[in-house]
Amino acid sequence: MTTNLLKKAVREPLLHFLILGIAIFVAYSLVSKGSVVEGGKIVITQGQLASTWESFTQTRQREPNAEEWKGLIRERVREEVYYREALALGMDKDDLIIKRRLQQKMEFVSDDVAAQIQPTDDELTAYLQAHPDSFRVEQRFTFRQVFLNPEKHGQFLQRDATRLLANLSQTGSKTDISALGDPIMLDHKFDAVPASEIAKQFGGNFAVALAGLPIGQWRGPVESGYGVHLVFVNQRVPGSMPELSAVRDAVRREWENARRLEANDQFYNMLLKHYTVTIESPEPPKKTLASSK
Numbered sequence: 001m002t003t004n005l006l007k008k009a010v011r012e013p014l015l016h017f018l019i020l021g022i023a024i025f026v027a028y029s030l031v032s033k034g035s036v037v038e039g040g041k042i043v044i045t046q047g048q049l050a051s052t053w054e055s056f057t058q059t060r061q062r063e064p065n066a067e068e069w070k071g072l073i074r075e076r077v078r079e080e081v082y083y084r085e086a087l088a089l090g091m092d093k094d095d096l097i098i099k100r101r102l103q104q105k106m107e108f109v110s111d112d113v114a115a116q117i118q119p120t121d122d123e124l125t126a127y128l129q130a131h132p133d134s135f136r137v138e139q140r141f142t143f144r145q146v147f148l149n150p151e152k153h154g155q156f157l158q159r160d161a162t163r164l165l166a167n168l169s170q171t172g173s174k175t176d177i178s179a180l181g182d183p184i185m186l187d188h189k190f191d192a193v194p195a196s197e198i199a200k201q202f203g204g205n206f207a208v209a210l211a212g213l214p215i216g217q218w219r220g221p222v223e224s225g226y227g228v229h230l231v232f233v234n235q236r237v238p239g240s241m242p243e244l245s246a247v248r249d250a251v252r253r254e255w256e257n258a259r260r261l262e263a264n265d266q267f268y269n270m271l272l273k274h275y276t277v278t279i280e281s282p283e284p285p286k287k288t289l290a291s292s293k
Helices: 002-010 013-032 046-060 066-088 096-116 121-130 150-174 195-202 204-212 244-272
Strands: 035-038 041-044 140-148 189-194 218-223 228-237
Touching: 041 066, 046 066, 096 244, 121 244, 140 150, 140 195, 140 204, 150 218, 150 228, 189 195, 195 204, 204 218, 204 228
Parallel strands: none
Antiparallel strands: 035 041, 140 189, 140 228, 218 228
């Protein structure tokens, strides 16, 4: 009973908001304690030293020697000095790059919270059902085609297509079509190709026409972006919605991304409540006569 109550509580959105609030508080606390400031005093903390050591070892795949370590510490102090002096001079004001970087770091807070939430099978199934077009298995075609170039046949295109179609209809699917028709930079045979790929190679109209052709018969001419084709459809597998087990990883990735975006929006809206926003002249500024010349 207790386990069921805990599982239900974990899925409650209110709890997610609470976790988000705690994470924000912790993040602000960590930021404020990153360097101890007492007047003009700079303290490089053990946490900062550990971060510097780890960064070096991961980059170089070895530990720094004594001289390198002293140099890394000196560089960390130099970085802190320049940082504080730049802030004192107001160099961070109206700097778009700095603003965007800080925005990213704030969004990382909500990203971390969202990453801790693990979806249940019921949640993934609901997401799959709510976004069928993202995971639907496409209709697939197995077919053969013979190409006729309109430029080569000119006014006799329809006549030549009709004659060739009659010959193909007599021999059926066993015909060797490799030497028939006109040259084209496409295969003669296609096996279980998705409709979207067919549309990409032949054009959308060809893919639509292919869906309406009978199975096991030579038909045509069917127009494409290249010209016309005589087509024999061997098999047509209809599109379908897969079971969750078949697309679990893809659904989970999409679900996690959706939750991350939702957490970012919730985080932002919570922060926005602390401000009164005034937008002066929201209309785009008109170009002056001088700038338009």
